[in-house]
Amino acid sequence: MLSESDEKEQLEAFGKNLRGIRKEKDLSMEALANLAEIELSQIYRIETGKINPKLTTVLKIVKALEITANDLFRCCNLE
């Protein structure tokens, strides 16, 4: 069973990866929030691993960044 700390680590890794991709694309958090139609505060909390985003939020981010799901999930050792 994935412990709470494992989940926390996963969310932090996911957030760090998202921040990296966003910066690679020279997007500010505000710009991503607008593109994805998500609250700025939510983008901040996702990037800092504070919240466990829902599927539809993740889909909005993937679309807004014009990346693949694999890009966004490469943080989470799925191989």
Next chain:
Amino acid sequence: MLSESDEKEQLEAFGKNLRGIRKEKDLSMEALANLAEIELSQIYRIETGKINPKLTTVLKIVKALEITANDLFRCCNLE
């Protein structure tokens, strides 16, 4: 802004795709629930688009099915 009905459609498409992949792998819902360490009822509600699963739940499913995130998200016209 993604309307509620768009989100509903996305969740149903995601669930249908998940069900397809699960069946391709000859796994019952119970088997997937055990592998992913997720409640059977939750697998059912995800597959029928009734709930909007969290990121960590999606990660558990991707790992349990030994697929890529792209496989699981191919339903959701991200290209």
